[in-house]
Amino acid sequence: MKTRYSFGGDEHVFVEMDEEMSLEAFFKALSMSNAVRDAAIDGVTEICPANASFQVKFDPDRIKPDDMMAEIKALESHAEKAEKRLKTRIVEFPVYYQDPWTHETLMRFRDRHQDPNGSDLDYAARINGFDTVADFITAHHSAPWFVSMVGFVSGLPFLYQLVERKKQLEVPKYVRPRTDTPKQTVGYGGCFSCIYSVRGAGGYQMFGITPVTIFDPKQETSYLKDFMVFFKPGDIVKFSPIDRDEYDSILAEVEANRFTPKIKEVEFDLEAFEADHDGTNAKLMGALNVG
Template sequence: MTTTAVPPLPESARYSFGGDEFLLVEVAEAMSLAANVRVMSMARALQADRPDGITDICPANASLLLRFDPDVIAPQALTDRVQQVEESVKGAGDEPLQTRIIEVPVAYDDPITAEVAGRFRANHQAPEGTDLDYAAAVNNLPDKAAFIERHHGSAWLVSMVGFVAGLPFMFQLTDQQHQLEVPKYLSPRTDTPALTVGHGGCFACIYSVRGAGGYQMFGIAAAPIYDPEQRLADFADGMVLFRPGDLVRFRPVDTDEYQRIQAEVADGSYRYRQRAVSLDLSRALADPVGYNAELRELLDGA
């Protein structure tokens, strides 16, 4: 059992203005689960009791960006209000975060991303192998099968959504010592398939649309995470599936199940498996193996 404590955060955030409409609140310089939970707690508190004049609330990995109308709320008044919120959530990490866990079926080591990776080996640190082979080697794992097991063996926290529409950045729900880390490509690709499950540094992501990218490619998700037409029931409330604070559980699927899911997506009947959950960060870091097992059992009971 790991006994890693929640890492301490700076005594107070750093506040700075961007032009006359933006306030940036930097909770910490380095990304951590504790920093991200505090950011999300602040964002949710401001959303629940939004001061007049705030037009947008954008939580990120370790910071919070607020857009405001200076004709409605003065910059100092906004700063004072946000500092009050910061003080009120400083126990975040000790109190459970009410969120949800979503299961994402993934075809690991698939032919679609393999073909694209083959076209860009000159951009890669280890052109003689595959992205999965490289990821296993830099994490001191015996082979790609062991890496895939580690990748889907724990849940991932959606720390922010953006860069392109609906793309989630995800941080592994485990202590820092056991985080999977993989450098990005030496230079970006000009092509990445939509729904590629990628990894850069300590962050996992799912490419919501086809485009350029530099993250290592491990597989492809079987169902959309961005649905601008809102055809599927899981997108009834918006065209983007993930929200900051969501937990993601990757589940490996074979070719037959991948094709079955694709058929359900095509006829509009596909539904993601998901459950409401209270994220207890202190417990997750104290016993990541046991806590992730509990999350799996919770989702399997859905």
């Protein structure tokens, strides 16, 4: 794996661990970005982690770009010794698949889709070799997901499914982006699922919606009082399918500030996962039912 360094204008250094997403690349990027943070380099103003890379913003009046690049490169040894264990949390997230709101939206934008004659789930099921939409939905929620980055839109998590490569679901983005996506839509693009934190434009396929707020800049939501963004890199998510009645019930609890997300502290071991995908996933998801 060859690390690539480049400048982003006069105030950024971009560090790419790999051109494609993998859990190994994520852990190396996380380890190195943490090393940059711990080094407290004079002039660094922000560190932005991504799926298999990170970007450092700095003040060029305090440190020259070439000097900043050299400081960061000197920390690459930390990436080579990346810790492959992570103390994190697993969160159960309800999803109302095939809901009426994303369906209405996707039908408005069929002219921008690869297949104007069906729904996003119809298309995703077919190109991934599933006989039915129900089978595809089961594949989407049957294994946990790893939050590899949060951003692009405030609070939006990118989620990478914890399965072996040959079982990865893959669905391309729309041919042309939509100008509308309902808030809290569960979407899919490439090998990543996501949850749209706000209503707005988007290009990911739309599979369902969650009643759980994930971004609250006013911090009025009970479980977001400490920080306006729910997710953070390293979180593990278990999607749980719900019906319309359950959706309405949970939404009412969220709006009344009585809802508490189901969260358990866990340890994710990359080597254990690579040795036994199913066993590791069963252990992670089983933690949600403990206590």
